[in-house]
Amino acid sequence: MRRYLIKRAGISLITMLGIVIVVFFIVRVLPGDAAAVRAGPYATAEKIAQLRAKYGLDRPLWEQFVDYLVGVVRGDFGTSVRTDQPVLGELLARLPASLELAVYAVVVATVVGVPLGIVAAARQGTWIDGVARVFAILGSSMALFWLGLLMIYFFFFRLGWFPGPVDRLAVGTKPPPMVTGFYTIDGALAGQWDIVWMALRFLALPVLTLGFVLAAPILKMVRSSVIETLASDYVRTARAMGVSPRAVLFIDGFRNALLPVTTTIGIVFGYMLGGNIIVEYLFSWPGVGRYAYEAIQTNDLEALQGFVIMVGILYVLLNVVIDLGYALIDPRIRLGRKVTA
Amino acid sequence: MTVGVAGDPHPLLREVAFDVEAGEIVGLVGESGSGKTMTSLALMGLLPAGIEFRGGSVRLEGRDLTDDLSCGRTPREITMIFQHPRGALNPTMRVGKQVARVLRINQGLSAAEAKERSVELLSRVGIPGADRVARAYPHQLSGGMCQRVMIAMALGCRPKVLIADEPTTALDVTIQAQIFDLIRGLVAETSCGVLFITHDLAAVAEMCDRVVVLYGGQVMEQAPTVDLFEDPRHPYTRYLLESVEREVDPRAEEKDVDFGLPGCRFAHRCAEAFDRCVDFPPGVEVGDGHVSACFRHLEENSVAS
Amino acid sequence: MSRTVPLDLPSPVAPGQSVIGRAVGELRRRPLMAVGVVLLTAYLLLALVGPMVTVDPLRTDPTNQLLAPSAEHPFGTDEFGRDVFARAVAAARLDLWIGLVIAVVSMVVGSVIGVVAGYWGGRVDEVIMRLTDVLLAFPGFVLALILVAAMGDSIPNVIVAVSVSFLPHFIRLTRAEALQQREMEYVDGARLSGNPPWRVAFRHVMPNSLRPAAVQATLVAGWAILTVAGLAFLGVGIRPPTPEWGVMVAEGANDVITGEWWTALFPGGMIVLAVMAFHFVGDELGGGEV
Secondary structure: OHHHHHHHHHHHHHHHHHHHHHHHHHHHHOOOOHHHHHHOOOOOHHHHHHHHHHOOOOOOHHHHHHHHHHHHHOOOOOEOOOOOOEHHHHHHHHHHHHHHHHHHHHHHHHHHHHHHHHHHHHOOOOHHHHHHHHHHHHHHHOOHHHHHHHHHHHHHHHOOOOOOOOOOOOOOOOOOOOOOOOHHHHHHHOOOHHHHHHHHHHHHHHHHHHHHHHHHHHHHHHHHHHHHHHOOHHHHHHHHOOOOHHHHHHHHHHHHHHHHHHHHHHHHHHHHHHHHHHHHHHOOOOOHHHHHHHHHHOOOHHHHHHHHHHHHHHHHHHHHHHHHHHHHHOHHHHOOOOOOO | OEEEEOOOOOEEEEOOOOOOOOOOEEEEEOOOOOOHHHHHHHHHOOOOOOEEEEEOOOEEOOEEOHHHHHOOOOOOOEEEEOOOOOOOOOOOOOHHHHHHHHHHHHHOOOHHHHHHHHHHHHHHOOOOOHHHHOOOOHHHOOHHHHHHHHHHHHHHOOOOEEEEEOOOOOOOHHHHHHHHHHHHHHHHHHOOEEEEEEOOHHHHHHHOOEEEEEEOOEEEEEEEHHHHHHOOOOHHHHHHHHHHHOOOOHHHHOOOOOOOOOOOOOHHHOOOOOHHHHOOOOOEEEEOOEEEOOHHHHHHHHHHO | OOOOOOOOOOOOOOOOOOHHHHHHHHHHHOHHHHHHHHHHHHHHHHHHHHHHHOOOOOOOOHHHOOOOOOOOOOOOEOOOOOEHHHHHHHHHHHHHHHHHHHHHHHHHHHHHHHHHHHHHOHHHHHHHHHHHHHHHOOOHHHHHHHHHHHHOOOHHHHHHHHHHHHHHHHHHHHHHHHHHHHOOHHHHHHHHOOOOHHHHHHHHHHHHHOHHHHHHHHHHHHHHHHHHHHHHHOOOOOOOOOOOHHHHHHHHHHHHHOOOOHHHHHHHHHHHHHHHHHHHHHHHOOOOOO
């Protein structure tokens, strides 16, 4: 177990270093004058030169890289061209909004995807399976921005069930005292139930939009994983020993099928960290995705670069957590080999 | 018993018929693909999806199990142990718990009783330090140990018939002998019948009272073990025994069996095949409890009379 | 288990049946694939023939702004009075073309890299796989986004960027396949008969490793369209007034909140339907998940 952890940590560190290198060189080396892009399309030559000096773009590339890398390790992701603030600070301030959205969306996707996948696997080939399959294809073919617009059109404009795409709370509402940054939790902690309710109503449409799309890969994975498990030798043994099909499905089938599913849910969550640029833009959600959108609109490459590196690093860290979870569920990893006999 | 793929007119198993008496070990031998495993799965009501009973019946002490089996209900009195014992145990459940679960289901014990009894059972199948092993996961045990665990689970079902599907092919030779001893001892003790599936003729000679020879989903010959080895009557059985003497692995010469043929499925490989072999051969009693399914016997008889 | 009896005996094919007859029979057994094939054919026809019969997708008309769908303007008109149907049809040509080019480019490049990694192994493989890990640490959309942001907006840049974002999947697929093929006897044969390594790798191993990648490419064509349109929706890569589905949805997004749903919902629906068509086919061919 310990050797496994050390090896895992080593690979993660290498990948994170790779992330910084790749992103840095994408931004600096690819055709396109870094300073000119930053200055925007209407900048004068003088303004470009000024920016080049300010960001050290006139120095040798490797020097710039070492500086940047040292900065990242120290928690300095550069300074935003647009706001003149440290990028990391701005990102961290917006992260809770994104995470709250991501967590609820993944929960919705899991709650829909897992049972549907199990039913589809247990009733393989029936009409329920067919419905699940079409649902999965629809989900993985869906354009987030289009689904979001549909949601807004029907549930806000037509039916008026949910608030419009403006923010996390109605205009002029004071957010609850900051503890976790999740308005639903902070509101509950402060006993402000009206805020919790309002936050949930504002979350509803973006969460449903994302949840619909994210349910598809989970559903597919659960289905194939359960089918595979049910066809395994040990399920056959359990059946031969008189265990009922239902017990086999839920005890032997599910626990073992859960292993690959945790990975999928993790990947889905990781995908969320960047996939929500579109949804956050559409719903004016003040998270990191919206920040990235604003950075694109103002050619703020420094901020965009910081966002992408953060997404990559979070994803790697998330994978470490998933692997640990995996190890906890699966005794084959948790305990080494051969203890007895 | 006839079993086939739904929608396919050609059966995978055709009129496979045999008896297993209490306390008797019956060998079911044949090459890979001869239908040994399919036969056992049919007896367990565990046929894969898309494969169905076509006809015939399965009876246990006079009770007809056919309907239950064809609906996929596993009979309590029949249980089965598999090859690849490690893969046949749930990798994320402690082995003691797997045994205990069988006890709770089949003997109606409480959780505490089942736990206690499971350790007893594990030591009864010759596992040293059974209380420690009960807490292990399958991947921590050797293949032989896993097979013993599986036998303990099977015992927990108190079966009248135990099907052993190549229980030792994945194990070392020395372990193999131990497992054989264990199975023989249990038969003597519980007087359950055993259907012993294998392609290893040496194992058959050592273990079995009677032998059923299967090829291409048809029974070729069945006889008491001694008779079969000393006086094989069916051309296929003779071929099988010779190939062992010549130390040829019969599987090396294996050809795909054509399940579309209506007649004897061995005919296209048989040196003695003749025009009648395009029909389905009837079983001919050629000795005491010795039946061989070949038209040659009818020819011989008619010539003799 | 001893090798089980061949359960999936091939279904008997009536002799004398033509290739087309067999294809029709196959599609009848797989309704989803049939739907996919029909949809894709319709899209291709629309992309090839459509622009010749519709009005000019760029012509503005200040007197006919934001008209609801009618016989004259089946998808209505947008805020500049342009015909939404004409724009959506013109966009079909652009989007399908871009999607297919991206699928082919990322498949070919990814497969070559994958075969190199799988066939040569060792250090080369190690480096390639670490790089792939790095690329996979970003959601494909984010990777494509920063690539276009750094290179600047243009259609070729979008194609390069999105292709790169799909590379890792093809590298992994082909590598796994090449690892298996490498152990096959025909590879030893090719090697022993004096072929140089690159020839064995690309003439013998690669063609036999392409199957899963080719199936995956069907799905990637759909996802590529989705990515390109998503980028355009954010104002990256392809910009207005180019008739492109993502651009059109972005332009129409604000109309939705005021009730003029047609400017955004029609082109968006065409995206989803096109991606689904690729999916129906790819899924039935046995395409995996990513």
